[in-house]
Amino acid sequence: MKTPLLTLSFLLFAFTTQxxxxxxTNGKAGNSTYPVNVLKPFSEIDLGKPLRFLPLIRIGIIPTDTFLNIEFVHTPVGVSSVNWITVKDLGETWTVGIxxxxxxxxSETLGGLFxxxxxxxxxxxxxxPYINGPLSGDIGTYIDDDRKWRLVVTNGEPCVVVFQKVVVESS
Structure with missing residues (x-):
């Protein structure tokens, strides 16, 4: 069975009123599955892992400026869940984890909506975040000590994302 997927090239956060x-990139999307790079690879060829966007109100499309949960399609080895959370694991920096x-x-963790x-x-x-607090903002990137591109919550420069349709064989 073929499942349509979309891919994220980069990430970025902001708030809009409309x-x-x-x-x-083909001008289409809906209640679909998406791949994303939580750790952004150096290669532009690597499009990431399959990801789902789960709006709180499901109407068959994903409107902008709508709260949603983000999760991977497949649970990586050694992780209890596919849900995105934030993790305070780089000093005072909050990273996107699962x-x-x-x-x-x-490490301190904090759940919330995207x-x-x-x-x-x-x-x-x-x-x-689900609870009131100072942690909210755009998702940007940070290069850690191991030279890995980490997704982080920032009030600085956000990361821009585009979606590309791809087809993935499901088993």
């Missing part, structure tokens, strides 16, 4: 429909608190022993918003060159992502 909602649009999230579209892929799983639950049990997967990030020794938004996709329109940008001049594509889309931006933002994060808002």
């Amino acid at each position: 909602a649009d429909i999230v579209l892929d 799983g639950g608190p049990e997967d990030h022993e020794g 938004k996709i918003n329109k940008s001049d060159l594509g889309y931006k992502l933002s994060f808002l």
Whole structure:
């Protein structure tokens, strides 16, 4: 069985006042499955892993400026869940991670919701925690000590995302 998927090239967060429909580079999208790079590879050829956007209100499309959960389609080995969360694991920097608190022993974790918003060159992502607090903002990138591109919650430069339709064989 073939399942249509979309791919994220880069990520970015912001808030807007007018909602649009999230579209892929072919001008189409809907209640679909998407791949994303939580750790952005150096190669532009690597499009990431399959990802689902789960709006709180499911109407068959993904409007911009709508709260949603993000999760991977397949659970990576050694992780309890596919859900995106934030993890305070780079000093005072909050990174985007997956799983639950049990997967990030020794690090503070915080669940929340994400938004996709329109940008001049594509889309931006933002994060808002479930509980009130100072942590909210755009999703940007940070190169860690191991030279890995990490997704981080930032009030600085967000990362821009585009969606591309791909077909993945499901088993």
